[in-house]
Amino acid sequence: MKQRADSEKLMIRYLLGDVPEDEQIRIEERFFTDDEYFEQLLALEDDLIDDYVNGELTDREREQFEEYFLASPTRRQRVEFAKTFMRAGSLLPLAEIAMPGEARPEPVPWWRNVMVFWRAQSLPRRFALAASVVLALGGSWLIVNTMRLRNHVKQLQAERGESQRREQELLQHIAGLSQESERVTELSTQLNRERNERRRLGQQVAEQRRRNEELAQLLENVQFAPPRDSLAFALFPGRTRDIEGTNRFVIPQDVDSVQLRLYLPMPRGLLLGELAIRRYPEDRYTDYRAVIRTAEGNEVWSEDGLEAQRTGLHEEAIVILDLPTRILPKGDYIITLSRRSASGDFEDVGSYQFSVVRK
Secondary structure (H helix, E strand, C coil): CCCCCHHHHHHHHHHCCCCCHHHHHHHHHHHHHCHHHHHHHHHHHHHHHHHHHHCCCCHHHHHHHHHCHHHCHHHHHHHHHHHHHHHHHHCCCHHHCCCCCCCCCCCCCHHHHHHHHHHHCCHHHHHHHHHHHHHHHHHHHHHHHHHHHHHHHHHHHHHHHHHHHHHHHHHHHHHHHHHHHHHHHHHHHHHHHHHHHHHHHHHHHHHHHHHHHHHHHHHHHHHCCCCCCEEEEEECCCCCCCCCCCCEEEECCCCCEEEEEEECCCCCCCCCCCCHHHHCCHHHCCCEEEEEEECCCCEEEEEEEECCEEECCCCEEEEEEEEEHHHCCCEEEEEEEEEECCCCCEEEEEEEEEEEEEC
């Protein structure tokens, strides 16, 4: 057989059934996608038929050709047609066709062989041969166009599948955005409700705090109200005032007693406004001593065993002193408040200064 390129040799092996199954599948897949490759196969198929008819195949190739290639009725018909042309061109029976190794006459142009063969046939046979040629050409054209149409249909199906996939992804994306939008709207509504609820609760807390302050003040006034013929004064530790300050108490001559409310100092490290039970442990409410001295240091009154009491909204701790006015003539005074420690000694808690004016 004539020398051929590697790709042509592979296709001839395919036509003779001499390739593995996986290689055969790969070649057939390429036929569906590469029209030029398919046309090359058809041309090699014609060359293979001519080589067989002309006796140019090797013994092995002839055996493979007859066992595999001629197994198809269509291919057998094409081989018979080629033999008929060959016989007509040489004007010899098929048995007289020279085999490889034998001497051959000078080749005759193919078109002369065709003309001689054509003239030697009867009119009905000419029509039959013409019909065979037309059918062969039409069949080849039909096969080629069928393959092209099949490739075009597959391409359209692939494009349609891709379009459907993109459409499905777009619909899923739109659905996801819709759900996300609904979720955002729901969260926004919930946030507004919570804000309104916090605002309402804040207003209620502020109103309740105001009422508690009013109630605590009322309770303080009722609980620690001095007798009708007495006055009450509040003193805070360490606060000194000048002569015009609020620690200047005016006591009328017809008042028999006064009530001094000594506010205990806040323990170090605690903030104003915390509950007194946290600021003042229970053991700090008992056993206080109060000593009143004049500015010159003379003691005018003292008392032990005093207890602190809670008062006001923040439950401040106070020690109340009920004093007769007769021991407080006009002058300046200092109150020293102390508390008994665990050892039994008194420790200073705070000092309170005030002035008395009688009228």
